Each structure stands twice: as structure tokens, then as C-alpha cells.
Amino acid sequence: MSVRVKVNRNVLEMEYAVRGPIPKRAAELRDQGMRTIPCNIGNPQALGQQPISYYREVLALLEVPNRIQREKKLRDLYRSSAALRERLEEKDLVSPYVLDVASEFLAQIGTGMGAYTDSNGPRFIREAVAHFIDARDGADGGGGVKSDPNSIFLTNGASEAAKYLIEMLVADRNDGIMIPIPQYPLYSAAIRKVGGVQVNYYPDEEAGWALDRSILDESFKQAGSRGVTVKAIVVINPANPTGAILSEESAREVVDFAQEHDLAIIADEVYQENLYGAEFVSFARLVGDRPIPLFSLHSTSKGFYGECGHRGGYVEMRNPPLIEDTDQSFGDVLLKQASVSLCSNTAGQALTFLMVSPPEEHSEPYEQFIEERTAVLKDLYEKGTMIREAFKQMDDMECFGRTGAMYLFPRLGKLPPETTDFDYCMSLLESTGICTVNGSGFGQREGTSHLRVAFLPPQEMLKEVMPKWIDFHNEYVNRG
């Protein structure tokens, strides 16, 4: 006889499709021996992407600091011992540069990887993040507003930061957060969980998911007419789930809009390296010296690093608002909130440090680092292109916007009567093993149907399964 309990409705009702019924069914099929192809989630190393060697070599030394001395001895010995040279290759040795980076990191962190750090992360890592942001945005030459290490918080991935921000900003049940539709369901779930109002805005799909003022104003006005106080606007760029890359023009519209209405911007910029030739314009650069609260999120999980499992990330604040009726700043409360969990994990912190501090040009690891980076990004782009090409052979399957992030979000122009994109994705899974997520899991304009596919499976696998998907599609949509 089990006890029955009433639980928090908000928690009960929140949804998270990326790990919802379709991936659950995929797990069942896998347990039954079927080969499944997990395109439901941006998890590159689960599909064979190799970690960047440089990152991991440093990380391993941080865990066993006394190895640094041993590796130095080994290098010395290698020079003098023919026996050693016979059995080990030079590349099996750890380069002096890696040894120095690890030593320097350990000297800076002071208490090793096993101690709690400050709740916002060690200061030297936050300084490295600030340098990275300034270099990226051209603010290091004096041409912009510099990033402040005290306004940077290291977090377990970017998800944790998004949850903290939404928990703080939703002060009562009429407070709303504007989110794009489609959106990454972390945002709808976090808003639901704190009992706030999800305020949808609709990027223009056929214009490559572009934004303009009329789209944003319409959404804001509708929220106002329902009595909702909009507190912030979330922008995901490059976008998840659409993969679209926001033009500078679209991004400027968001900034102007936020300023006019005193909104904070939550800029989810975790795909900022997944551009495939396009230009990334950070919200920090566009906000410049205007007094708009901006929270920019980044993560070690995406880009060319794909270190999802290590849960590294940060949020950078600009113009943090003051808190009504108190003498506290937004940063004070964010820090208190983070401190209840003590700190983010140190391996994720170390990877965040490495992400923002690539090996210097001409250093020993540099060439291999660039090769690995280039290979990953080239491979991702080729895979995205292969899948887009296959869509052209599928009836009424259209995919808008350039290829960015790690996702495509094609529109199913045609479905059999009484079926939904959920049914399509479930059948696709059952027929081919390809696991995608239905568009309704991300939200979509009423009357449209989509799916999200993460373009991560190895090219060999795609060559084999895409024809099956094409056959499945043309058979499925022409049923009934």
C-alpha cells in the first residue's frame, strides 16, 4: 500500500520534451536490441565526437597534481633513453606547455580540485572569462564596454544560470518572460516551475526566423492586455531548436525593444561557436553602454568542445538591476542563490577556463588544437548539409534559416489526417531508429508541424539512414 502525496503542481505540469516520451521509447527499443540513432539531443560525444585533447590533458593533471613532476621526468628521460624512444612516441609525452598551464591553474586555484570554490567560481577563471569576452567583442582595444569579472558567475552548464535568473525575475504569478517560439524547453519549464507566465513571440520562419519590432511589440501588447508584467526577454542565438543565426539587424531590434520597455535580456549564446561561416554578434556588444540589464549565458557543452557531461558554463551580467525596496543588487542575490548549492563543479570550471583560454599560437598543443577544432566544425557542417539535402527529397519538407547550432527544424508541410508531428516522430523512430523531437515539444505557431533533428550522427551512419528516412517520410505523409 503506497502513500499518496500531493506535489507542487508547477513541477508536475512542467514539460521537457528533449527527454520526453520519444527518447523514452527509444531507450526501450534500444534495450530490446534495436539500433537507435539519438538525434533528440545536442550531445555530440555520445555520437562519437572526440574531446579536444588539449582540454583533457590539462584536466587529467589537475586531478593528480604530482603527475606534473613525473611527466617532466619522463620528458627528460625520453631525450636520453633510446629504449624509451623505441616504445613511446613523442606525442605520448605531455608537452611543457600543458604542464605549465596545469601548474599555473593549480597555483591560482590554490586548494586543488577537491575544495569548494567561491560560489561564483574562482576569481582567476572569472578574469579569464572577462578577457575572452572583451577579445571576442573587440572591447580589449578600448572600443567597447569591458566585461567585469565580478559580474561573472560560473555555473553547472548554462541551464543552472537560466533557472536561477528565471527564479529571481518571476516575483509573482503575473510576471512574464518573453520566449521565442519555438524555444528550448528549459525556458518554458523554468517559467512553469516558478509559476510565472510564458509570453510567446514568433520569429518569422520564412524569413529565416528573423525578428522585427512588430513581432516583439505584438507579443508585449498581448501580454499587457492579459495583465501580465513582462520582466525579461529570452533570445537564443544561434537558436535552439531552429539552428537559425540571428542577423545583427534582428538582434538590434531586440535591444531597442528591451530598452524601451525596461526589460532584461537573457541571451542564451551557448552556440556562439557553431556558426559555420556566419558572423556572431554578441548581445554584450550590441548593448554597449546602454543601461539595459543583460544576462549572457555560455557553456562548455556545445561549440567544438561538446563537453556536455562536465557541466561547465557561466553567466555574465551587464547593468544588473537594483532590487526594488532594498539596497541589494541583483548580483548579491544571485550570489546568495548560488551559495546555497555551494559552488559549481570544479571540472566544469576548469573546462570553462580552458574554453576561454585556448593554447597560444606557436605553443606545442596549438596546431593539434586547431586541427581538432576545424575537423569538428567541418564535420558538423557537412552533416547538417547532408540532412538538409535529404529534406529536399522529402515531400513538402522545408527548412528555413542558415545552418547554425547543431539543429535543423524542418516544417512538415503535409501530414496524414488526424496525425501530429508527435505521431510522425514516433513512427520515424519505430521504423528507422532515428530519434528526433516533435516540434510541439518546443512550441510552434498553431497549425504548423515540425521536428528537431540534432545533426550529430557520424557521416557514415547518416549515409545509411537518410535514404530510409526519405522513404519513410514519403510513405508516411502520403498515407490516408
Add this chain to the structure above:
Amino acid sequence: MSVRVKVNRNVLEMEYAVRGPIPKRAAELRDQGMRTIPCNIGNPQALGQQPISYYREVLALLEVPNRIQREKKLRDLYRSSAALRERLEEKDLVSPYVLDVASEFLAQIGTGMGAYTDSNGPRFIREAVAHFIDARDGADGGGGVKSDPNSIFLTNGASEAAKYLIEMLVADRNDGIMIPIPQYPLYSAAIRKVGGVQVNYYPDEEAGWALDRSILDESFKQAGSRGVTVKAIVVINPANPTGAILSEESAREVVDFAQEHDLAIIADEVYQENLYGAEFVSFARLVGDRPIPLFSLHSTSKGFYGECGHRGGYVEMRNPPLIEDTDQSFGDVLLKQASVSLCSNTAGQALTFLMVSPPEEHSEPYEQFIEERTAVLKDLYEKGTMIREAFKQMDDMECFGRTGAMYLFPRLGKLPPETTDFDYCMSLLESTGICTVNGSGFGQREGTSHLRVAFLPPQEMLKEVMPKWIDFHNEYVNRG
């Protein structure tokens, strides 16, 4: 001109003294060049405790899997090359056992350390946790209820699990959670954050913080008379902040009480290795086959491992309740909640695996592992004893209960007029650099004053600073 924003009152008002004003002041003093002694937090490696070598050696290999081959080659070479034997010691090599454990872990996890895992953690780690629990509680011989890997969730430390549970259990503003006073402020903060009611119960300080039914009933009755629906009772054993170890008798009282009132038990058992000769009785064993929902928390941060920075931990559920008005189980919703953050960090997961799977007897790393474990626990106990002894030289300073966890929570029997334990701790910090936390940060019976000290500084340091504390104390409390 800064924007002003209204934020979530619950977040604004929650308090977390462990990283509150006193530690903040300590950081300022440190920046000004003063030596401070951080006894405010259970963060052993920040005070020089060394990590367990075995754990770190495995962890380093998991990050760079191709090193496993290299280490094997090195071992072979070491045997044949006198030059190598001259420069390296045998202990600089990685033992075959460690290489095997790392290989096996990588084979099991399948996708390395860089991929998201299942949201509850990889199954093989949950199985290892279940075996550990069964062995600890004597359920592996068929003498108890076995732990179910499907009811185990790996989390970022134990704090994350506590927050998830409280977020779920507080369904409306009249829902209450019983917590001991004094308590670890994670619990009060989590309850405050979700807008629930903190229901205090008061272990009997002078009886070594023991519990009996009358204490629990009194608290329950009072809550009822205020219209509060109590959902769960939190027990921390060994306790934080008091360090007290619950007798089997006290723990049985809690179990009977929970059953009678259909309450869930949240058993924070993260200090289960910090016993110093006392016996640990798990709530899982006491609950046995009775249908009482139990959530037991454990972590890699404490014990003899002290891997705080890596944020590893788990929660084990027993008799998870069904959720009112749905066909969902508590575990389904917990899993959904965890899935929004994708998964806990893999380094923390690996340490959790290692924590529950110590090296086998007679394996190469075994002896060193036992030596390190014994040395850490012996040192902790000696430090706790040194501080307790010093209390005897302080006027009206009494400390109840046996020594457990990593904390002492002495009662300040005497304070100058108009001063509080907060003032005492702040002055202690300013005068001696010793950073403690005032008892009011954890809650305490009205009219009493305490402080919590984590007994972690090196013995040499304690020998030097304890006399200063004694002098400070006897001067301070006899003022005015």
C-alpha cells in the same frame, strides 16, 4: 541610471549563513592580508586535507582514456629498463588494478566523460550504489529490503537532491517540512524559496541532541494548530551543525513518528563515515519493510574523501509515494525535474562510483587507500578533540553530544549584555582570524547562543590559534 526590478520575495528572503556576513568579512580581511582560518564550512581540502590517491588516479585516466595504453607500456618498460627504474619509483607507475578499474568504467559508461548521461546517472553506477547500500545495511545476505538501482538518482552533491525533494513536496503555502533546530541552512533556504512552512523540532541538547516522540509530537501538533500540513521530516545524521550522532533509539522514534503521520523522511546521511568509533544506523535499515517513503542523501564531499569541489552525490528512494490525482510515481517526476538540467556532472558521478566501490582487499591500491582513509579520520577526530578540550578552558562554554560529522556546536552560556552569538563570532574573526558561524545562522532554541566550528584546520595551526581563542573568549564574555 540603473533599472530597478522586483524579484521573487522567497529568493530575496532566504538566508544561508554558511556563506553569509561572517565569511564575507573573512574574505575582506584576507584580501587585506590577514591570515584567516576558515572553520565556517565543511571544506576539508581547502585546509590541506589530501585527496584519496586512488580516486584521483582513476579519475585522471577517465579524462584521457588513451593514457591507459601508455601507462601499460610504461609498466612494461619499467621492468626492462634500468634507466627508467633509476629515475622513476614504482609508485610513480599506475597500478594494473587502477588501469583495469578505469577501463571497465569507460567500457560501462560507453560514451566517455564528455557526454550527457541518463538524467538519473548511468545505470552501472546506480547499481554500484545499490550494492554499497545493501552491504552497509546487511541486506546483501538477504536480511533486509534490497536497494533498487531504479530508485537511485545521482546528483550534483547532496544539496541538489534536497532542493528537488523540497520543491516537489511543498505543494502549497500551507505545506510544511519538519526540520531539526539547529539545522543545516540548505533546508530552511530551500523551504523558504518554494514558499513552504518551516516546522521546527528541537532535539534535546543536554541529552546529546537526542530525539523522542514527545519532541516530534509537540512540533507536529503546533504545526497542525497553525493550519500547516506537514509533508516530511528532515533528519541529519550525523548532524550538521551539531556533529551529534543519533542513537538507534532516537532514529526509531523518527521512523515510528513518520509512519503514524504518513510523512516522508528525508535522511541527510552525508556524514555517515564521520563517526569516529560510533555506530551508524541508516534510516533505510530502520525503515525496513514498512511502507514509509524515505529519501536518503549521500555525497562525495564529506567522509574521508572530502571531494567537495567535484559535486558528487546521490539520493536513494524507498517506498516512493504515488502522486495524488495522477498515475505518476514520485520517481517519474523527480526524473523529469532532473532532466531539465540534463544530468549531474560526470566527474562527480565517477567519484560517487569510486566512493561506493573501494579497491578490493589485496589489490595493489588497497593498502595505501586504507592508510589514507585511516589517517584522515584519525586526524579529524584528533582535531575535534583538541577543540573540545580547549572549550573546557573557556568560561561557560559547553558542547554536548559525541563528536561526529566535522563540526562542534558549543553553547555560549554567557555573553556580554546586548551582544549576540553573531557579535561574538564577528569579534572572534576580527581578533584571531578564526572564521566560525553564529548559532542563529542554523536556528537555536530561543534564549540560547551557540557557534559552529568545522574542525578542519591542520593540527599545527590549531595548536597555535586555540590559545588565542581561549584568551579572546574569556576576555569577551566577561566584558561589561
